[in-house]
Amino acid sequence: MILPIIAYGAPVLRTVCKDITPDYPQLNKLIDDMWETMYASSGVGLAAPQVNRDIRLFVIDSTQVFVSMDDAERKKYPDAPGIKQVFINAHVKELDGKEWAYNEGCLSIPKIREDIYRNEEVTIGYMDEQFQPHIQTFNGITARIILHEYDHIEGKLFIDYLKPFKRRLMKGKLDDISKGKVSVDYKMSFAK
Incomplete structure (x- = not known):
């Protein structure tokens, strides 16, 4: 089922999310719904707070980024062709590499x-959908998507990385989004 994406301004997007246990109600259905919602919205990642759940869960599919690249462009990124992965109870262990800029949206x-500038590499501890533990290092665009989604479960948004002046310039647009004055081709839920 396609779930509505929670719009900027909702308190859940500023919540530090909590770990869950394998008996979390209907977890597999939620994960399936998050994949369906992400693809229906043309996203490459989706975190639980974006579908109104304050839990440490996100999904990413960085293969979607590489599909539109030609071979020469793909070779610039060490993580090509990308991954499709569920992250439960994720906690960053280490950031490494220099920071690099990439044009992000949400x-x-x-x-x-x-x-937005982010580190080239992240080492993260997480559980997969079978609650098997992993500690893994990711780099390139995959690391960037993981860090973007990880920020969501920490109550942080990509615009928080912008300089205060730049944030002030976009205040009107952000206010419009929170009031539902934005047109998108996917289902959204707006704070009242």
Whole structure:
């Protein structure tokens, strides 16, 4: 089932999310719904707060980024062709590599894209959908998507990386989004 994406301004997007246990109600259905919602919204990642759940869960499919690239462009990124993965109870262990800029957007903040600097590499501990533990290092675009979604479960948004002046310039657009004054081709839920 396609779930509505929670828009900027909702308190759940600023909540530090909690770990869950394998008996979390209807977890497999939620994960399936998050994949369906992410693809229906043309996203490459989706975190539980974006579908109104304050739990440490996100899904990513970085293969979607590489599909539109030609071979020469793909070779610039060490993580090509990408991964499709569920992350439960994720906690960053280490950030490494220099910071690099990439133009990011967010399904919860539609029509706004900005260059955001993030580390080249992240080592993260997480559980997969069978609650098997992993500690893994990711780099490139995959690391960037993981860090973007990880920020969601920490109550942080990509616009938080912008300088205060730049944030002030976009205040009107952000206010419009929170009031539902934005047109998107996917289902959204707006704070009242």
